[in-house]
Amino acid sequence: MSQGSATRYPLVLVPGMLGFIRLVFYSYWYGIAEALRRDGATVIAVQVSPLHSSEVRGEQLLARIEEILRETGAARVNLIGHSQGALTARYAAAMRPDLVASVTSVAGPNHGSELADHIHTHYPADSAKGRLLAFFLRLIGAVMGLLDTGYRGPKLPVDIHAGHESLTTAGVTLFNQRYPQGLPETWGGHGPEEVNGVRYYSWSGTLQPGKTDRGRNLLDGTNRSCRLFATTFVREAGQCDGMVGRYSSHLGTVIGDAYPLDHFDIVNQSVGLVGKGAEPIRLFVEHAGRLKAAGL
Template sequence: MQRNAQTHYPILLVHGLLGFDVIGSISLFHDVRQALRNAGARVFVPQLSATHSNEARGAQLLAQIERVRERTGADKVNLFGHSQGALAARYAAAIAPTAVASVTSVSGPNQGSEVADVLRKALTPGRLPEQVAEKVAILFANFLSLMGAERGMQQNAIAALNALTTEGVATFNDKYPQGLPEIRGGEGREKVNGVGYYSWSGVLQNNLPDGGLNTLDPVHACLCALSRFFVTEIGQNDGLVGRFSSHLGKVIRSDYPLDHLATLRQPGIAARHGIDPIDLYVQHAERLKNAGL
């Protein structure tokens, strides 16, 4: 059966920290973009700094929203932000609500990341560990640029880390509260200033570190290890972001059996649970289409 996800407004897929559009033959959003296009959507992937603050990446996103609007003739765009991309999308919608039809947060740290808190405490400001960590992160970001990802974009690893801590996101939220729940774990307003707000995310399954098809996935194993640093959302996180920290606007679901990066790809464990992470994007585009967005 042919799917119809032909939204009224174009869709922009916004990557998060250390994300990219294309490196060589690898595209971060390849499967998502292709699935959406196959279902009739107009899809674009903006280029943002791999490492920088939420506001800096949001300003970059705003500039590229304007290019998409000029190219397509559309008045507005739908923003799908993965991880830190959700914060850039929120910034853009708060600054220019007339240019944004909707913001969808996918595994977004909308109340901050407890892993970022741990890293921030471990890296003493101004001392060698922080300088080394920043250098490594910038070298990696520059490597992504050399490989063809986000060429020429400025990088600032420490600004990115600070922007993702609970304190950093709280400061960001004070300025741009649109769509946030009033109570942690609740839902926010679905529409603010004419912009629709939605979110979904996943939770690591308790049995994954001990077995399952994802056990041999080194990225998944790393996320399982990072999940042990959570204090507030123990057992209720995707390895980088807490379940309730991800809530924004209308919550589609926040406990899919998916780790932080699995919301971009099809892992074995998701197939076992009957979850297709890629199809979640198509389903949501259909939802936006039915809402006239």
Template sequence: MKKNKKMVLAASALAIGLSAQPASAGWFDWLFGKSTDTYTATKHPIVLVHGLSGFNKLFGIVEYFNGVPDALTESGAEVFVPQVSAANSTEVRGEQLLAQIEEYMAVTGAEKVHLIGHSHGGPTIRYVAGVRPDLIASVSSVGGVNWGTPVADAFNTGALDNLGNWFFGLLDTFSGGGGLPQDTGAAIASLSTEGSLQFNERFSAGIPSTYCGNDGAEVVDGVRYYSWGGNKISTNFWDVSDPLLKALEPLFDEPTDGLVPACSMKLGKVLGVDYGHNHLDQVNMLFGLVGRNAADPVELYRQQANRLKNLGL
């Protein structure tokens, strides 16, 4: 098994600190020192990119992609979890991510990487693939805001900017972001319907020809595009995020995960946007509390890694 290394790379040109996500070894590795499980052993490393209000690890303990890095690493993948601004425009976040990917590739010798982005991480990784397709093997958008969301439309007034910048600055501080710039207004504008459509005009790879269409190109400039997500708000009685997302339901007139319309998630080859997940379930938060009959969120990441592995990527 390739052991995922914990590393802190030198500050990039954008003064962004980079720390690779540590993944603990499984019991087999603890006993015998290696694993025979290669289910997720992709040729290229996998990069997991967080969305709005996201982080790498909060307080050094709470993972944004809860349990996903270890699950991928334990069956052969090399995994990297960068941190970009919790709130900023897609372009700013994309440049931050690109700088970290270039640093990471320089250190490891990797030729390309696979990008998996959740929520605002979807457009963020699309930006990187658009400006540097030579570095990217695949783009997988999970609950991605690819056509905008009514939530951003409703709050695109500037009223929350100061409070948001303070809050997202705290997240950055407590997750070791190193003082990344926060711009709530720019983030909301990027995630709005208008902002998303403008972004799609410049970065159209994988985007369906019509809203909710299924004809997004699977391969563009040598990069493979995929998407998946959920269409349910209330998923588990014990999940405290459910009532918070439920409060936003009046903003929608179509299936949604509570923050993003299912149709907005579609990009490239659509693996499914009808999983019984809400927006946080898609990254296995909170505490892995998903619906009884819902797909295991972590297993969906493993399946995607295996899909890429079987393509020789």
């Protein structure tokens, strides 16, 4: 077995909104954790509240990190967060940098999501449309809870409003004022590589005609959803993955921000039905090698 991904510290995978570890036999990190393990890495996928604020999710993550350190004997962990999982990981690193060796944001809304802004404007929480959307999200969460075979901990709290507000531009701006570690000083730039002993990295994708609308994505309903969601973007119109803007995703060292991947392709969903030329698993394996080379 190769040891190219055998990092010094365990890789902890943190899911985004409505995230999970495994639904029956379907993994959130489809094929990714297995590929990293085959290449020598210690990989742990964690569960936090599927619908809640980044701070609440971050506190849950900190508790899980402490368990992982006790279980593995490791001194620190490498956090890899997808979507809101990136904000969750950033919070944990800001609060306890002594426990975190690195934070990697994968399609993280590090400056907010224009989709969340659109929903905030057109589906306010106190409106009929807002209440219907909240009901729909609760229903999805309940069904996922019934199908969940990857989490055996205590029931996690849900706050749909707090979760949504945590992803708006205004909500993330407040978050960034409190936890600025790794953020670029200029829009579209790189952030500091290291803050308080924690390394920061990011990568993301964009919808690209001829690539992300071809290949196996033709059979993928989530890609069609991302294309619909992308129509709500104004500042980063044509420069988003359907849910997060290209430049909004920047954090620390930007490995890449225009891979031919929609917001779900980037973690190899759905069931690996990704677009033409997309290799999301390779990005994770390469990044594990990058962390290993950095002594992490």
